[in-house]
Structures are given as C-alpha cells and as structure tokens.
Amino acid sequence: MIHLLNIRKSYENVAESAPVLGFRELHIGAGERVALTGESGSGKTTLLNMLSGLLVPDVGEVRIDGTNIAALSEAQRDRFRAANIGYVFQTFHLLQGYTVQENVELGALFARGHQEAGRAAFLLESVGLEHRRRHLPNQLSVGQQARVALARALMNKPRVLLADEPTGALDPETGRQVLALLLDSAQQYGITMVCATHDPGVAAAFDKIVRVEDLQ
Amino acid sequence: MRFPALVIRNLRRRPLASMLTGLSVSLGVGLFASVGALREASEIGFQRSASLCDMLVGAKGSGLQLSLNALYHMGQSQGNVPYEVYAELEKTQGVLWSVPIAIGDSFRSHRIVGVTSNFFQQVQVHSGTESRPLEFAEGEAFAFSPEAFAQLKADLANHQQGEPMPHQASWFQAVLGATVAKRTGMGVGDHFHPTHGVQGAAEEHEDGESEVVGVLAPTGTPVDRAIYLPIGVYYVMQGHEPTADMKAGGSLDPRGLSAIMLHTKAGFYRTQIYRTVNDRLDAMAVYPSVEMRNLFAMLNQGDFVLKWITALIVVVALIGVMVAIYNTMGARRGEFAVLRALGAKRRTILGLVTCESAVLSMLGGVVGLGFAGLLVMAVSGQVEAQTGVALAPSISLAELELLAAVTLAGALAGLVPALSAYRTEAAQIL
Ligand SMILES: Nc1ncnc2c1ncn2[C@@H]1O[C@H](COP(=O)(O)OP(=O)(O)OP(=O)(O)O)[C@@H](O)[C@H]1O
Numbered sequence: 304m305i306h307l308l309n310i311r312k313s314y315e316n317v318a319e320s321a322p323v324l325g326f327r328e329l330h331i332g333a334g335e336r337v338a339l340t341g342e343s344g345s346g347k348t349t350l351l352n353m354l355s356g357l358l359v360p361d362v363g364e365v366r367i368d369g370t371n372i373a374a375l376s377e378a379q380r381d382r383f384r385a386a387n388i389g390y391v392f393q394t395f396h397l398l399q400g401y402t403v404q405e406n407v408e409l410g411a412l413f414a415r416g417h418q419e420a421g422r423a424a425f426l427l428e429s430v431g432l433e434h435r436r437r438h439l440p441n442q443l444s445v446g447q448q449a450r451v452a453l454a455r456a457l458m459n460k461p462r463v464l465l466a467d468e469p470t471g472a473l474d475p476e477t478g479r480q481v482l483a484l485l486l487d488s489a490q491q492y493g494i495t496m497v498c499a500t501h502d503p504g505v506a507a508a509f510d511k512i513v514r515v516e517d518l519q
Numbered sequence: 520m521r522f523p524a525l526v527i528r529n530l531r532r533r534p535l536a537s538m539l540t541g542l543s544v545s546l547g548v549g550l551f552a553s554v555g556a557l558r559e560a561s562e563i564g565f566q567r568s569a570s571l572c573d574m575l576v577g578a579k580g581s582g583l584q585l586s587l588n589a590l591y592h593m594g595q596s597q598g599n600v601p602y603e604v605y606a607e608l609e610k611t612q613g614v615l616w617s618v619p620i621a622i623g624d625s626f627r628s629h630r631i632v633g634v635t636s637n638f639f640q641q642v643q644v645h646s647g648t649e650s651r652p653l654e655f656a657e658g659e660a661f662a663f664s665p666e667a668f669a670q671l672k673a674d675l676a677n678h679q680q681g682e683p684m685p686h687q688a689s690w691f692q693a694v695l696g697a698t699v700a701k702r703t704g705m706g707v708g709d710h711f712h713p714t715h716g717v718q719g720a721a722e723e724h725e726d727g728e729s730e731v732v733g734v735l736a737p738t739g740t741p742v743d744r745a746i747y748l749p750i751g752v753y754y755v756m757q758g759h760e761p762t763a764d765m766k767a768g769g770s771l772d773p774r775g776l777s778a779i780m781l782h783t784k785a786g787f788y789r790t791q792i793y794r795t796v797n798d799r800l801d802a803m804a805v806y807p808s809v810e811m812r813n814l815f816a817m818l819n820q821g822d823f824v825l826k827w828i829t830a831l832i833v834v835v836a837l838i839g840v841m842v843a844i845y846n847t848m849g850a851r852r853g854e855f856a857v858l859r860a861l862g863a864k865r866r867t868i869l870g871l872v873t874c875e876s877a878v879l880s881m882l883g884g885v886v887g888l889g890f891a892g893l894l895v896m897a898v899s900g901q902v903e904a905q906t907g908v909a910l911a912p913s914i915s916l917a918e919l920e921l922l923a924a925v926t927l928a929g930a931l932a933g934l935v936p937a938l939s940a941y942r943t944e945a946a947q948i949l
C-alpha cells in the first residue's frame with residue numbers, strides 16, 4: 304500500500320550536512336494502522352508531509368497504491384491528495400468562519416466526484432456531533448473539535464489517513480476517546496493509517512510501531 | 520460547500536472591511552456612471568424638446584440663446600424679428616406650418632407665450648420613435664387663428680394713438696402647460712392677470728385678465744412650464760404700444776415677434792428657407808437640434824475631465840480593496856495551508872483571493888450603478904422642475920461594460936494579495 308524507498312530529505316534553508324530524514328525502505332500494508340514515534344525533531348511531521356505530498360523527498364520514491372507521488376507535479380500531487388488522503392492535525396485547524404458542517408464538507412471540496420450529499424451529516428453523526436452541525440468551531444470543546452477534524456478527514460473517503468499528534472492537545476481521557484474513534488474509523492472503512500505520536504501509551508494501541516530513528 | 524460559497528463566505532467573515540471597501544468602490548463607480556448617464560439623459564431630453572419644430576427664426580444674435588429663449592423659456596430675448604418676416608414665411612413654399620411667438624410677460628414666474636392657435640394642432644412631441652400631437656387634459660385650445668393675427672396687424676397699422684385698441688374680449692383666453700396647472704392650482708374657468716416682464720414682481724396688466732380655457736397633458740418638454748395666450752393679446756395690452764423712440768419694424772419694436780417656429784419640408788426647401796432667412800439683415804434661422812447638439816458637444820469636453828477624475832476615484836477605491844485584502848493575508852495563512860492540505864491547488868488559492876476581490880468590486884459596482892441611477896433620477900426631477908425637460912435615464916450597454924471593467928480591475932487588484940497567498944507553504948505552517 305505505502306512504500307517508501309531510498310528516501311533523503313533535508314531542508315535547503317538549513318545549513319546542515321546530515322539530512323533530516325534518510326532511510327532505505329518503509330513498507331506499510333493496506334489497512335494497517337501504524338504509529339510513528341520518535342524524539343521531537345526526529346522528522347515525524349516531515350515524513351507525514353511527504354506521504355501527503357505536501358513535501359517531496361530530495362531523492363527516493365513515495366509509492367502509494369503504486370503511484371510514486373514524489374515524481375508527480377505539484378498540481379498532480381494536490382489532486383492525488385484531494386482524492387486519496389485524509390489529514391488530522393495536532394491543533395485540528397478547523398476554519399473559524401465556517402460552521403461545523405461546512406468544515407466537514409470542505410474535506411471533499413477539492414476532490415472532484417467525491418462530493419456526496421448527506422455524507423457530512425452522516426459523518427457528523429458517526430462522531431456523535433450531528434446536533435452541533437450549525438455551531439462554529441470556537442463554540443466546541445477541544446475534544447469535539449478533534450472529532451470534527453476526523454469527520455473532515457474522512458469526507459473524501461480517503462485510502463490513507465494521516466494524523467499528526469491528534470491527542471497531543473487533549474486531556475488523557477478525551478485523548479483516549481478520540482484515539483479510539485480514529486482507530487475504529489480506519490478499521491471500519493479499511494483505511495491505511497499513519498499516526499505520529501510521542502506518547503507510548505497511544506502508540507501501543509496501533510497494529511505496528513515505527514520509530515523514525517530506527518529507519519535511518 | 521462549493522467554491523463560490525467559499526468566496527462569499529470569506530467576504531462575509533469580514534463584514535465591516537468588506538462593506539467599507541465595497542462602498543468606496545460604489546462611490547467611485549456611482550460618480551463615474553453618473554457623469555455619463557446624466558449627460559446622456561439630458562441630451563436625449565433636450566433633443567426631444569428641440570424637435571418641437573425643426574427651425575427657429577429670430578433676431579440676429581446667438582442661435583443657442585434664441586433656441587433656449589424660444590423653446591426652453593430660459594434666458595433673455597435678443598430682440599424681435601419683424602412681423603413681415605413671418606408674413607413672408609407664411610407664404611413661402613416648403614413651410615409646412617409656422618407659429619409666431621411673443622415672449623415677455625409672466626404669471627407667478629411662469630412665462631406667458633403668445634402664439635396663434637395652430638400651435639396646438641401642429642406641434643408634435645417626439646419621444647423615441649413616436650411622435651404625438653399636444654393633448655388636452657382639460658378644456659380646449661383658444662381660437663386665435665393666423666388669419667385673425669393678420670387682421671389685427673392690419674388694424675393696428677391704421678390705429679391712431681388715443682383710440683381704443685382693436686380687440687375682442689374673447690381673446691383673453693389661456694391654455695396652461697401641465698406643470699403650470701399643477702403649481703398654480705388653476706384649471707379651466709379660473710382667471711388671472713399676466714404681469715409685465717419675465718422675472719416676476721413686475722406690474723400687473725390691469726387690462727389683461729384672462730380666463731383659463733384649457734390645460735395641456737404633460738409632455739416632458741418646456742411646453743409644460745408655459746402659459747399660452749393668443750399672440751394678439753400681446754399687441755393690445757397696455758405697456759406694449761411702441762414708444763416714440765422705438766423705430767417701427769426695428770428689432771426693438773415690441774410689435775415684432777420674439778421668434779417664429781417653423782416646420783419645413785425636409786431637403787431642398789428647408790435648406791433654401793434657411794439660407795434665405797439668414798441672408799436677411801433683420802433675421803436669422805437656426806436648427807434648434809443642431810444648437811443643442813453643439814451645446815452638448817461643448818459640455819462633453821467638461822465631461823471628459825470629470826470622467827478622468829471619477830475614474831481615478833475608482834482606481835483609488837480598488838487600491839483600497841487590494842490593501843484591505845492584502846492586510847488579511849498574514850492572518851489567513853493557516854486557512855490557506857489547511858485548504859492546501861485538503862487538496863486545493865496553489866492556483867485554487869490564487870483564484871479564491873482573486874475572486875474575493877473581483878466579487879467585492881463587482882458588488883460595489885452594482886451598488887454604485889444603483890447610486891448613479893438614484894442620483895440621475897433625483898437630478899432628472901430637479902431638471903424637469905427647472906426646465907420642463909424630462910430626462911431619459913436608462914441602463915445601457917455602457918453601464919454593463921463599466922461593471923465588467925470594474926470586476927476585471929478588481930480581479931487585477933486582487934492578484935497582488937492572491938500571489939502572496941499563492942506562495943503559502945502549507946508544510947511549514949501546519
Ligand atoms: N520548514 C523547515 N525548515 C527548516 N527546518 C525544518 C523545517 N521543518 C522542520 N524542520 C526541521 O526538521 C527536523 C524535523 O522536524 P519535524 O517537524 O519533522 O520533527 P517532528 O518529529 O515532527 O518533531 P515534533 O515531535 O516536535 O513535532 C527538525 O530538526 C526541524 O527543525
């Protein structure tokens with residue numbers, strides 16, 4: 304499903320000789336739910352961004368379902384991401400001027416042919432927020448925001464779900480609930496999931512743990 | 520959620536900034552559009568009034584002043600044209616009709632115009648491609664035919680000082696223009712005394728008491744603002760006899776005519792009449808529609824400067840839009856980054872911001888055209904009250920072109936902040 308080969312990634316504006324990321328191979332099977340761990344600054348976010356196509360490695364292949372997105376143009380990667388990737392951020396990044404429902408709908412806005420009437424309502428129901436459809440993000444608790452962010456990430460029926468420290472901003476109890484929701488959703492829809500975290504407790508809940516440092 | 524909804528939502532998220540910058544565009548577009556629309560509307564309106572007759576004959580002087588004085592009841596008379604000119608024109612081949620005009624009296628600042636009764640049958644009011652004769656809202660025309668006028672002239676020639684004036688009581692009948700009837704509240708059967716002079720507050724003609732016999736329907740021309748009396752009355756009221764120092768037949772002879780309205784056969788005859796009259800030393804002929812066209816051509820020169828000034832206001836307003844949007848770019852980086860993460864292309868972000876600017880400018884433009892419409896309507900009311908000329912406001916292709924131009928310019932202004940949005944690096948922000 305996900306296959307990274309001979310990756311090297313460094314940030315050009317930083318005068319460091321060693322790349323941020325450099326490894327031979329990483330394979331993640333279809334439907335697998337993988338926790339990405341590592342020290343702060345080890346390159347977890349960088350790796351997720353390469354999987355989403357927001358970043359490309361300096362060298363190497365990023366194959367998702369057979370497509371080497373590292374070889375695509377930026378516009379092609381955007382289209383690929385719109386159609387295939389769901390992304391949940393640490394601070395969720397809901398758009399402030401939009402209602403909960405609209406935020407969820409935004410998840411499929413750029414995926415042509417993926418808009419589906421009623422899907423936002425369905426997803427909101429599945430994360431238990433159908434009664435908050437008309438609220439604005441700042442009227443929600445942080446845990447509720449996390450669930451809206453998950454609904455948004457699922458809106459385009461992604462094949463890959465990326466999450467960057469999704470529980471980092473939550474208290475332990477809420478974190479557990481959100482994590483369970485994430486893992487259940489991925490399993491239910493057969494989505495391959497990669498989640499960066501430095502919380503061992505969170506990582507333990509996944510099918511597989513990959514330490515970024517071990518890749519190098 | 521669709522792309523257009525995104526654009527509108529983003530504008531509504533900053534209601535105050537959007538409204539203020541949009542309004543500034545409205546102001547500029549409104550002023551810009553008004554300049555052209557007002558000029559166009561007045562030109563159409565004035566031309567309609569100019570076509571009441573196709574030629575005017577009067578004393579030598581300014582053709583514009585003659586037209587304004589005789590047709591629009593504005594300004595001062597330049598003197599009189601001898602009666603003989605009228606008598607000759609009456610018999611000239613190619614003259615379809617002619618109406619002698621005497622001006623100089625008024626009633627409560629409404630000018631009194633002496634005419635022969637064929638005025639009411641002959642004059643046509645043109646609006647668009649239609650032309651309609653004068654219609655009476657109430658009553659009917661007075662009876663004072665060109666023949667009666669000729670007879671009076673003959674009688675006056677034999678008249679000795681001290682003898683009573685040769686007139687009939689039935690002459691003292693008036694027809695009111697629609698506006699006069701409305702403003703004075705007079706109607707058929709009412710009586711009034713004309714006053715000497717056109718500026719009001721002058722002496723009344725004791726002997727001039729006249730009865731209203733007809734009220735004209737509105738025409739949207741200066742006809743609405745005038746009171747019509749048989750032209751004979753002008754010659755028999757006290758104060759209108761020639762004094763010794765006024766040479767009979769000269770241009771100061773009060774028994775001459777203020778002007779002659781002519782309707783002529785187009786082509787050879789018209790040109791011939793025009794030439795013949797202008798060859799005389801005591802009269803000139805003008806085409807009122809040409810005088811109006813020249814007047815407006817002159818006014819257009821001033822328009823040109825105004826156009827540039829108002830266009831500059833639009834440009835400044837659009838720069839305001841640009842700056843207002845640009846100032847939000849910093850705060851919106853996160854939003855753009857999220858949209859990119861959701862699959863938006865850089866070009867989509869560029870388009871989003873450009874569209875925001877274009878839509879805001881377009882909405883401003885629409886409101887501005889509305890302003891212009893209201894302004895033209897308000898001014899039209901004023902102009903009609905002052906001159907009797909009904910302007911003809913209309914939405915033309917030019918307005919739609921203006922709207923398209925403003926929208927395009929708004930999009931161009933939006934490109935500046937849009938390019939900054941385009942450069943957002945999502946991976947660095949998320
Ligand atoms: N835009 C950038 N420009 C330069 N250096 C960067 C940039 N983004 C990240 N880095 C560097 O790359 C390295 C990896 O960063 P990354 O954010 O991937 O780490 P991380 O594992 O996600 O850390 P954390 O757990 O703190 O989120 C760090 O040393 C960081 O300073």
Ligand SMILES: [Mg+2]
Binds near residue numbers: 349467
């Ligand atoms: Mg990180």
